[in-house]
Amino acid sequence: MKTLAASAVVRDAENKVLLVLRSREPDAGCWSVPGGRVELGESLEDAAVREAFEETGLHVAVEREVWSLDVSNGPDETFEIHDFLAHVVGGDLVAGDDAADVGWFGLQEMEDMPLTPDLVAYLTKHGVL
Secondary structure (H helix, E strand, O other), X not given: OEEEEEEEEEEOOOOXXXXXXXXXXXXXXXXXXXXXXOOOOOOHHHHHHHHHHHHHOEEEEEEEEEEEEEEEOOXXXXXXXXXXXXXXXXXXXXXXXXXXEEEEEOHHHHOOOOEOOXXXXXXXXXXXX
């Protein structure tokens, strides 16, 4: 089964990236960009905005899609994830929903963190870092 998902790739003024510590599968215990399942009748962009708010407390505005990928969640489910470059337009940073923690991180900090597979490669390849 294929499940649509969307994520927000958000940078701050210092070019640090907003990451959440995932508390649920797939990739529980790893840091990643905020995101999750697309709800019925919801656009990919709206899902990225909603998920960013639920997981970080920040309101974001989507700029454009930067990449998409498939991530396996066991033998019977694959997430088709669409990642959107976005910027903060309001809110207060706080871990919520299925995020165990949240913060802004630069490339050097990410090198010592448990990240979702290939996150730094995607961020670098698409000019986010």
